[in-house]
Amino acid sequence: MPDALKDPRIDRVLTRLVEQGVVASADGATVVELSGGVSADVFALTVGGRHLVVKWALPRLRVAQEWLSSPTRIVVEADATSYARTVRPENAPEIVDVDDLNLVIVMTAAAPEMGNWKSALLDGTVDPEVGRSLGSALADWHSVSSSDPDAFRRFGDRRYFVELRVAPFFKRVGEVHRDLEEVIDRVVDRMTERSICLVHGDFSPKNVLVSEGSFWVLDWEIAHIGDPTFDLAFLVSHLVCKAIHRPAEAHLYEACARSFLDAYAERSILGADQNDLVPQAACLLLARVDGKSPVDYFDAGQARQTRSLGRRLLADRATDFAALWHPLEG
Ligand SMILES: Nc1ncnc2c1ncn2[C@@H]1O[C@H](COP(=O)(O)OP(=O)(O)O)[C@@H](O)[C@H]1O
Ligand SMILES: [Mg+2]
Incomplete structure (x- = not known):
């Protein structure tokens, strides 16, 4: 989706994924925003043949009343998801990158039939x-x-x-x-x-x-x-x-x-x-x-x-x- 691709945060993620060696190049990347949650911005990102999900925790949750929580919780999410996979490898996504400075994580995307x-x-x-x-x-x-x-x-x-x-x-x-x-x-x-x-x-x-x-x-x-x-x-x-x-x-x-x-x-x-x-x-x-x-x-x-x-x-x-x-x- 062109609009999501223009999001400078996605650009930073793509640069980082190449730097980290997750993908060889950012060429041809496609991005779609995923809806459903109230506590994060979540995007499906396809790049270098990999199907990934990128997630930022929001400091203010998307609900009518004021509801605040530090976005540093995204680091806990990455750590706990990885822990869950050590116990049950089939039942949680794989975390492929954690940027604890910009507070964004990247994980494998579920198969489309899920x-x-x-x-x-x-x-x-x-x-x-x-x-x-x-x-x-x-x-x-x-x-x-x-x-x-x-x-x-x-x-x-x-x-x-x-x-x-x-x-x-x-x-x-x-x-x-x-x-x-x-x-x-x-x-x-x-x-x-x-x-x-x-x-x-x-x-x-x-x-x-x-x-x-x-x-x-x-x-x-x-x-x-x-x-x-x-x-x-x-x-x-x-x-x-x-x-x-x-x-x-x-x-x-x-x-x-x-x-x-x-x-x-x-x-x-x-x-x-x-x-x-x-x-x-x-x-x-x-x-x-x-x-x-x-x-x-x-x-x-x-x-x-x-x-x-x-x-x-x-x-x-x-x-x-x-x-x-x-x-x-x-
Ligand atoms: N790894 C993933 N693969 C496929 N879909 C995902 C993945 N992670 C999140 N989603 C989709 O995005 C939605 C929101 O993500 P979620 O992590 O639950 O965010 P929130 O913290 O806002 O609830 C999920 O309900 C799901 O439909
Ligand atoms: Mg959720």
Whole structure:
């Protein structure tokens, strides 16, 4: 796309890729901007026969409310993506360059047949096998890192998790729902007390690319040593939102969440805290309607339903997985 090619940042990346020996020449490069994320500028770059993706983290996220986070997190993303590949080489892109001065990273692009899982889910294509595969992969990432001192040294800084998750998703929701603030604060206390393993921090369908029999997990910028339950609750809360959005298929999203959790439990050496899965998911549901990154596919009724579900789960101190899907039966 000529416009993206004129972006001086792309020019700098191309010069650097040649300098670093990633490609022999920048001649004939093509660039297309990729959409989908709110926290970065992402471009698909084809050059020298290589299909690459270039990513800059934004200092101010592309949402209506002000939401700031240092773009230095892009360096964490590169490091965590590389770590993820050492554990599961098939399930994350390869990082081919990290420019920690200009804060831009370059990785391999997914094969063109890999599609975004969020789009598939929203179209009603709900394959529980994808849930199973993600549960197994997440169990490996959590389990291996839990006994790896190198992971603890590299990913011990929780700054970005606080800026991008604890503050906007939990604390903000406590401010909006003052009557539940104490309950929410206790959920946060228990979550932040745990330093158990490498946690992805944004384990959402929009960060999963899938095709027949293979998948990648992207976007490791909030990776940190923390509470494994958070990744489980995050993905489950996204599936609950999809179930509220498409009630006729709610049982499919629930089955997918179930196979995700079952596969995780079968393979993980860690006991993620079952008692905190539903409370964390409840906070995340409220965050998706009253936090800084609201769901982009809800109508007003679905937002209300999500809000009342999240509130009820917290008020009842619910811990039962089935309770997440209850309003859908009524
Ligand atoms: N390596 C990649 N290969 C193919 N597509 C990618 C790749 N990295 C990102 N994308 C696409 O770009 C979108 C945004 O990238 P992402 O890293 O998730 O940015 P953000 O941090 O803004 O969410 C992704 O949802 C995906 O569709
Ligand atoms: Mg993303």
